[in-house]
Amino acid sequence: MPFSIAEIADALGIRAEGNVALTISAVAEPAHAGPDDLALAMKPEFAAQLTQGQARAAMLWDGADWRAFGLDAALMAPRPRFAMSGLSAMLDTGSGYETGIHPSAIIHPDAVLGADVSIGALTVIEAGARIGSGSVIGPSCYVGKDVTLGADARLNSGVRLMHGVSIGDRFIAHPGAVVGADGFSFVTPEASGAENVRETLGDAGNAMAQSYARIHSLGSVTIGDDVELGANACIDRGTVRDTQIGNGCKFDNLAQVGHNVVIGNDCLICAQVGIAGSSRIGNNVVLGGQSGVSDNIFIGDNVITGGATKVLSNVPAGRVMLGYPAMKMDTQLDLYKQLRRLPRLIADVAALKKTVSKTEPSD
Template sequence: MPLTIAEIAQALGTTAHGNTALVVRRPAEPGSAGPDDLALAMSKAYADALRASQARAAIVWDGADLDDLGLAAAITVPRARLAMAQLTQAFDPRPTGTGIHPTAVIDPAAQIGADVHIGPFVVIGPGVALGDGCRIDSHVSIGDRATLGAGCWLGAGTRIGRDCHLGARVITQPNAVIGSDGFSYVTTDLANEERAIKTMGRTQLTPPQDGTRHRIHSLGGVVLGDDVEVGSNSTIDAGTIRPTRIGRGTKIDNQVHIGHNCVVGEDCIVCGHVGLAGSGTFGDRCVFAGKVGTKDHVTLGNDVVMGGGANVYSDFPDGAFVMGSPALDMPDHRAQQKALRGLPQLQKIVADLRARLTNPGEAG
C-alpha cells in the first residue's frame, strides 16, 4: 500500500523531514530495507544497519542526522512502540468488500446490518443480530440469539455460542470459541476434591459411594465489551446463570482459557497459555503474563501485574506486582528466591557445625 512520508507522519501525529512527497510501499527492518521501503530505525542501535541499507526513508529517533544516515526523508517519533501501532494500522491490508456468500446458512429470523461481509460456509442461527460493517470470515458459526455490535471481525472458524453478546469492533482470531459450556459438575455426596480440601490431606481418601459427575449447565452466555480482541484457539466459557464478562478494550492472546462466571475488567492484557478458573474477578488494566494461572473465586484489584508463570491462589489489592508459585508480592518473592539460593551454603554451615559437635576434639 503506497503512502507518502507526509501521509505517514500525519497518521502518526508527528513530524516529517526532507522529501516528504517520497512514496514508500511497506515498512521494513533496516538491514533488509530497499529503496522503496520505510526502514524502522527508532533507536541509535540501528544506525549502522541503516547506513548500510538501500533505504531512502526511515522512521528514526529524535536528533538523528539525515545526511549522516544517507536518507532523503525521515519521520521522528517520541515513543517507538506507539509509533509501531499506528504505522502497522496505516499499512495493514485489512480485507474489504461486502456481500453474503451463497454457501452461507442464515436463519430467516436473523437480522443482518448494512455493509456486512459473510464468507463461505458460515452458519447464523435464529435471533442473531449483526451490526453494520461486520466481517464474518469462512466457517464461522453464531448461535441462537447472539448479537454483534458494529464493525466486528470474526476470523475463520470462530464459534460464538448462544446468548453471547459482543460489543462494537470486537476481533476474534481464527478458531476462537466464545460461549462454550463451563467446566462445572457436582456429585451426590462430597467429591474427592471437596473432601481433600476439607481434610487438608490429614485423612486418606476412600472411594465415595457415588462418584458420578452431574453436569451444571451454562445458561448465562458471555458479554464482550467494545474493542475486545480474542486470539486464536482461545476459549471463554459461558456463565452458569449470569454471563462471563470481558471489559472494554481487553486483549486476549492465543491459547487462553477463561472459565465460567469470570469478570475481567477493562484494558487488561491476557498473554498466551493463561488459565483463569471459574468465578474470578479481575480489575481494570490487569496484566496476566504468559502461563499465569488463577484459582477459582479469587479477586484482584485494578492495575495488578502478574509475572510469567505466577500461580495466584489468593486475593491481591490494587497495584500489586506478584510473581511465583504461590504468587507473592514482588519484594517477598525476591526475598524468598534469595533465601533459596543461599540454602546450599547454609547446609554446608550446618554440616560443619554438626561435625564439630560430634567430634569436639577435631574443632579448630
C-alpha cells in the first residue's frame, strides 16, 4: 500500500488506461471517493455518481468511456465484480492479530504446531491437535483433542473446533462458528406424536407424554480445502459416520448443518439456512437465505433455491426452486400471480351471481 494503477492491473490481469502511475490507497463508492481512492463504478448507474466525488481513478466495466467521467486513469474489467475479489484481497489489511504465541494461550504439550503458526490470547489447544503451517488462531478460540487443521487457516475470535474434527487447508471461520458439536438426536421409548405425524402426515395419534433419551454423536466432521464459515455458523458431528463438507464451500452467518449431512464441492449456503440430518447436497448448489432442507433427502448438482424456500422432497440436478413447499421457480411465480388475481376474480364472480339472480324469472 499504496498501489499504482499499473500494479493493480497487472495483479488482476485486467487492462489499465490513462495515467497508470497514479497511486491509490483505498477503495470507495463513487460519490464518496477522495483523490487517493479508487472509485468502484462497475455499472453505468454507479459511474453517474463519479461527479459527486473526487476520484481520479475508477474501476469500470470493459468498454466504458472513462474520459467522459473526468478521470485520470481507469481499470477496465470484463467482469468487474470478479476483479473485486482480487482487488479486495490486495487491500485487506487483515484482522490485526499479533504474530507468535500469546503467553496466555494454553497449548497441550502433545499438540503439534506447524511453522509460523500464531495463537491468540486465551486460546486453548488440546492434546493431539495438529495445526498446519501459517495458520492464525485468534483470541479465545478452542481447538479440541485430536483436531486436524490444515495450512494457512484463519480462526477468528471465539471459534470452536470440537474433538476429532478434520479440516483441510485455507479454512476460514468467523467469530462464534462451531464445528463438531453433537447432533440433535433424541428418541422416546415408544413412538412419539412427532413420529406419528411424520408417518401419517397429520395425525399425532394417542402418543403418551414421554421423556427423550439422548443418542450420542460418535462420528465427527470432515471438511475439505478452501471452506469458509460465517459468524455463528454451526456444523454438527455425525451420529456414527462423519458429517462431510466438500472443497470450496462457503457458509454465511447463522447457517446450521445437521448430523450426517453430506455436502459436495463449491456450494454456497446463505444466511440462516438449516439443513436437517442425513440430507445429501450435490456440487455447486446454492441455498438462498433462510432456505430449509428436510432430513434424509437428496438435492442434485447445480440446484438453486430462492430465499426462504423449504425443500421437503428430493430435487433433481439443475432445478431452480422456490416456495413452501419448494417447487420449480417458474411454476411458483405463476401460482403467485394467480393468487394475486384472486380478489378480482372473486369480485367478478360475485357480480356475475348478482346479475344472474336479477335476471332469473320470478314465480
